[in-house]
Amino acid sequence: MKRLLVTFIFTTAITLVAQNNNVPVIRVETRLVNVPVNVEDEHGVAVAGLATDSFTLLEDGKPQKIAVFERQSETPLSIVMAIDTSESVLTQFRTEMDAAKRFIHTMLREQDEMDLMAFSDAVDEVVSFTNNDKRVISGLSRLGKGDATAMYSAVYLAAQRLGESSKKDALRRRILVLITDGGDTTKGGTRYTDAVEQAQRAGAAIYPIIIMPIFSDAGRNVAGEHALIQMAEDTGGKFFYVTRKSDLDTAFAHLSDDLRTQYLLAYYAPQHKRDSGSHSIEVRLNDAAMQAKLKLRYRPAYFPDAR
Known part of the structure; x- marks a missing residue:
């Protein structure tokens, strides 16, 4: 036989x-699909102590077996920090760099890696992925400056790099920290929809840190800020506003806490014909009362043809 x-x-x-x-x-x-989940109460405080049977996970409305579950996930992080170096943010640039140094030093563990990018007229990868915090911090002194803000191109290219990291480890969490005052000011560059789709294909969560002008004009264009907020929502990330210099450290601290208090759920995706379309992901709490009062944040979709 x-x-x-x-x-x-x-x-x-x-x-x-x-x-x-x-x-x-x-x-x-x-295909193992990882779904980091944040659970928060009405005050935005992380809810701990949940177990596998606290959750139901669905793809395209159909329940899936949770194959991997971790509380306060210690799984490795791949982080791209993309910093806006256009003329409009230069007034707070030194403060941004000081806060970024502290975040990098406290955030990177041995199993994590970080990539540093700068964007203005173009996007530059200043330091490729490394777990050496000194290398990344040193790169902060080499950021080029320019006039325009190629923000969508930065998101697209950062997501590409994060997608490459997923080939090494399916459960690696992929994070894009985007420091900017909002708004893409380039013409003929990457479109918003393409940037978001690339992030979703990479399974990357976008965390914008939005630098507000010191003297805010009531009539100013807020379309860029709204785009950043939508990016965060569409990828399972979270946005932070910074209006004072002291807010930067607070924003980085909240970001760090957000990543350290995630639950990690993962499931084996059903067999799909090779296609380029996305499949919806939904996570629910099985306790109806908790589902009604708590907020869950997670990636809303994945692409089966992406790694």
Whole structure:
């Protein structure tokens, strides 16, 4: 009787090799989809102590078995910090850099990695992914400056780099920290929709830190701020406003807490025909009273053809 060797290919890309060339190989691809979830009360305080059976996870409205569950996730982080270096933010630039240094020093653990980008007229990768906080901090002194703000291009390129990190570890959490005063001022560059889709394909959560002008004009254009807020909502991230210099450290502290208090849920996606469309993700709390009063934040979709 002929034997069949079944090879399961996970997102971690583990492949079994047949020792006997006469043994046919069946390849079955399964894709592990990770869903970091933040649960907060009405005051924005993280809710701890939930268990696997506290949650229901659905793809396209159909319940999925939770294959991985972690509280206060210690899974590795891949973080891209993209800093707006256009002329409009230069008045607070030194304060931004000082706060960023403190965040980098306290945030990076041995299992984490960070990439540093600067964007103005163009997007520059200043430091590629590393877990050496000194290298990243040193890169802050080499940020180029310009006039325009290629924000959507920065999001797109940062998401591409984060997508590459997912090939190394399916459960790695991918984060884009975007420090800007809001608004893409380039013409003919990356579109908003393309930037958001690229972030969703990478499974990257966007955390904008929005620098408000010291003297806010009631008639100013707030479209850029609204775009940043929508980006956060569409990727499971969170936005922070900074109106005073002292708010920067507070924003970074809240961001750090947000990442440290996540639950990590993951499931094996159903078999899909190869397509470029997205599939919806929904997470619910099984306790109706908790579902009614608590806020859940998570990635709302994933693309099966993306890693």
